[in-house]
Amino acid sequence: MSTQNCFHCGLDIVKKEEIVFDEKSFCCNGCKTVYEIFSLNGLTDYYNFETAPGATPQDIKGKYDFLENEAIVNRLLDFQEDTTNIITLYIPHIHCSSCIWILENLNRLQSGISSSQVNFPDKKTRIIFNAEKVTLKQIVHLLSSIGYEPYISLDNYENQVKSVSRDLIYKVGIAFFCFGNVMLLSFPEYFEVEEFWLDNYKGFFRWLIFALSLPSFLYSASGYYISAYKNLKAGILNIDIPIALGLVVMFVRSTVDIIFGYGQGFFDSLTGLVFFMLLGKLFQQKTYNFLSFERDFKSYFPIAVTKILSDRTEVSVPVYDVVKGDRLLIRNKELIPVDGILISESMAIDYSFVTGEAVPITKVSGDKIYAGGRQTGNVVEMEVISSVSQSYLTQLWSNEVFAKKEDRNYKTITDTISRYFTPMLLLIAFVSFGFWIFIDTNTAFNVFTAVLIVACPCALALSAPFTLGNVLRIMGNRKLYLKNATVIEQMAKINTIVFDKTGTITTNKKSEIVYEGDYIDVKERAFIKSLLRGSNHPLSRRLYDSLPDAHLLPVNHFEEITGKGIQGTINGFFIKMGSASFVGAPPDIMQQTNVHVAINRNYLGKYIFDNQYREGLSMLFENLSPNYELKILSGDNEGEREILEQLLPEGTEFIFNQKPEQKLIYIEQLQLQGKNVMMVGDGLNDAGALAQSNVGISISENVNVFSPACDGILDASQFKKLDYFMKLSKNTVKTIKMSFTLSLLYNVVGLSFAITGKLSPLTAAIIMPLSTITIIGFVTIMSNYYAKIKSK
Incomplete structure (x- = not known):
């Protein structure tokens, strides 16, 4: 029977079971219903991102009745306050840009859903909803009805969410099997064994090699074809396009050779190429996982919280030392670091850190309060019911609500280079092919394939994130905690540093x-x-x-x-x-x-x-003054101008009697003059200036206060080393540029051999992961070397 594909999910439709609606064919009523839902809500753009991106919705009747149990729902929720609930759901079907688009537009399908954000690599969706307008069960039913059924398990929910896809490992294994057997069966041709081989089994072995190459070509390399197709469809030239093109050309050419008896083709090179590229990709994935681990578990905030001991004395303790049963003191504007029970009579909490809504919520004694809220008002006491989750605080700090507009459009070094790399690579490959096709057909195809493979910028793409990730970890170990790696690149461009006075260049320690x-x-x-x-x-x-x-x-x-x-x-x-x-x-x-x-x-x-200035202040300004414009911006009067003029180098500008809004305007005026500005403040009165600056650094000194507007938090004990961090950021960018140069030199040398026909595709495929390892080794050594310079 004739078949065609379902418009929604892409599955084959048997003609007699076809359902036609709105001049489109569907395989079942479920897919048709999903299309109707999208159509009625103006969401048919879902199908513009990908062809047949959906999944057939499953029958879930009664499956999620347990979500009517309030106790179970409370265990699943990340946050629950008044009518605002937040939950993170693991959705296995997330696989493409259409999935992201529809899941981030759930509020158009269901009233009561405020917003939803997709974490594509982890296949998670974070949903904020109004519990009075929609229940969790209704949300789960909605997701299931459009083909995005979440995975929910009370026993192993966390383990399941964190499970890593093993597809790449399977692909590497199959690619290795195919490569090894194809190489083994190719030995008679390598050694030009005539007689018995030539007369009896040459054709059989060649077709056997062809069959063994198919799993590698069709399955193991499928990721490159899918990526190339999606990017071409979106009008983007990414690096997977030349790789996919090279593989297809090599396969077609080799198949033609076998059919017409021209030779055994290049199936050994093809399978070897796929194997070594996937090996490099596996290495890259392991590298990223390592960096992610470092970020999640070692980037602790340098914040402390006041703990009340049994004798009512108050001591500051690191926030990650807080345990269940401790009693904490929370002052005005402090962030609540843990879930707990309110002991004091009442309090008002600003949960804008979590929800983006700045309307304070009133709590009374005995109420549960959640980590991430900011206490507003009088000092209160609370009892801890769960230990601190640093990764949760990191998530709050990086909440998109507080992302600066200029950051979203910030172009990294990799973005800038990648924009030109792929078009140039394709141009070189086609020009070389056009030149050799008139001289030697075999060499032309070899040259074309080798050019596409040897110039693969895997090392180019990996050098920047690995360098930045490593330096992010190094800075964290030295108590400068940055929001993300991009901040390092932005720090390297700074030419003006503005310091707040009180609490920033002055210390909070006891003084006269x-x-x-x-x-x-x-x-x-x-x-x-x-x-x-x-x-x-x-x-x-x-x-x-x-x-x-x-x-x-x-x-x-x-x-x-x-x-x-x-x-x-x-x-x-x-x-x-x-x-x-x-x-x-x-x-x-x-x-x-x-x-x-x-x-x-x-x-x-x-x-x-009698203000006590931080240790090493004068030396810090002396070290910074040759490379940066330095300014003191203070809300205090000019009483200490003379002292500061004697203490700080000539040329330092002093601006006093500044209100918080005036600080912001001053930063903005500097930026209009073309300056890249770093603001260093205490995070209390400087939130606007920190947000406006290109880089905002908040100084922390035994208080649980920092602003979501800041890009980094510096432990007060490391203030005198600010010049070290600035130098390290510049050296980090220098390391990236050196690694790019090294990678490009490798490409130039490799291309010179490939263009002249002296480099086989297989050799190129072996060199490619080796170059990646070389670049990773180089950036690791250099970033660690620069980190040791003047680090004492």
């Missing part, structure tokens, strides 16, 4: 603080210390630590106003602390760093700070 004003008794001092306890501002922390122990009291209506100060009510007394204008004090005559105090709107006095 003098009080000037009316007498403050024990009761008032307790009010002041209790109010300070809830703030994370550097001056608040220093003043809190310097004050003598006092009986801490609960604070009502706590509020921290960025750039101004803090206020709250304690036992009916209204306390304000901050700038002179904020508390209603007369303007400062002496230009000093200070914190003013008023109780019940009666001005008492001020705490004057």
Whole structure:
């Protein structure tokens, strides 16, 4: 019977079972129904990305009834707060761009779904939905009805999600089997054995070789054909196109040789080529997995959290040392690092880190609170119910909600070179073929294939990510934690560095603080210390630590106003602390760093700070000044201008009395002048400036505070080594460029032999993975070498 393909899933349709709808043929009612759903919701663009990209929906009647059990659903959810729920589902059928497109448009198919994001390599979809409008069971049924049934197992869910596809290993195994046997059967032809071989079995062995090459050509190399087809269809020239072309040309030519008796063809070279290319690909995959492992489990945030001991003393501990049962203190603007139970009376949480929505959610004592929320308001206590998940915090930090627009369009070095590489390679291959075809047909096909293979830029494509990944790990070990590898390339382009003053170039450690004003008794001092306890501002922390122990009291209506100060009510007394204008004090005559105090709107006095600058500050600026424009941008007054002018090198620019929004505008003005700007701040009052800058680095000093707008977090103890990290970023880009040059030199030498017909396709296939290993070895040695320079 005649057959044709289903418009939705691509399966063959037996003519008598064909279902025609909207002038399109479907294999079953399920595929037709999916098409109808897409058509009614204006989602037929799904079929424009790929031909027949869908899967036949399966009958799932009753299969997911267990999702009606609230306890089970709660175990599966990543996040659950008010009506906002987040779940990550493993969907095995994800395989192409159409899958990504439809799964990221689920909100158009089902009201109640806010957004969905696809992690293509892991075949995961992260869905944010409103639990009042749609249930998890309805979402799962929707996914199943359009051919994307998720895999859900309560016992081995995590293991299943993390399982790695073994397709590549199977393909390498089959390619090796075919290559070994084809080589073995080709020996008589190699040694030109006449007589018995020639008279009796030559034809049989040649066709046997042909048959053995088919699994390698059709199955093992299928990934190259699929990739080449998809990229051609999308109008993209990627490197798989010349590889696929070379394989097809070699197969066709070899088949013609056997049919017409011209020779045994090049099936030995073909199967060897496939095997060695897949071997290089397997090596590449293992490399990427290694880098991914390093990123997920060793890139810990340099943040600490305040732990309350049994005797009520407060100590800072690394966030990854927090365990179930610990009691934590969470101040204003701190990120909640773990899931827990609220102990305090109430709190407001900003979950924009997780959901992108900045509307605070009120929680009361006994409520469950989730990691990733930011505490807003008075200090609170919580009890830990699960240990910290660093990979989860990494996921939150990299949330697309906070991606900068310029980053999305940022072109890496690899992108720039790859744009021209493939067209040039194809041009050289066809010109060489055109030249040799008039001289020697056999040589022409050999040259054409060898050119396509020897110039394969596997090493070119791998050198940048491997170098950047290795340096990302090195920087993490030295306590600079970057959001992603692209930040390293951006750091290398920086020519202007802007520093915040308070909490950035000044340290939060105890220093001399003098009080000037009316007498403050024990009761008032307790009010002041209790109010300070809830703030994370550097001056608040220093003043809190310097004050003598006092009986801490609960604070009502706590509020921290960025750039101004803090206020709250304690036992009916209204306390304000901050700038002179904020508390209603007369303007400062002496230009000093200070914190003013008023109780019940009666001005008492001020705490004057003798700022302690970070160790190595002067030397750091001396090292940076020859290569960068340096600027100090501060919200404080000019009281310390003279000290800073003596401490820092000539040419450093000082800008004082800057509000947070003014800092952002200043950064923007520098960028309009064509400068690449790095902002180094404390992540509290600098969020806007950090987001606006080309690279934003947040300094962390024993506080659980950083901004999602920053590109990196630097442990305060490593501040004096900032010039080392800047040099390392430049040397990293230099290493990438050197590896590109080495790879291109290899290609030039290889092409010179290939064009002249002195390089066989098989030799080219063997050299190709060796060149990849050489490049990987080179970038590893060089990046580790540069990392050791002035690292002490």
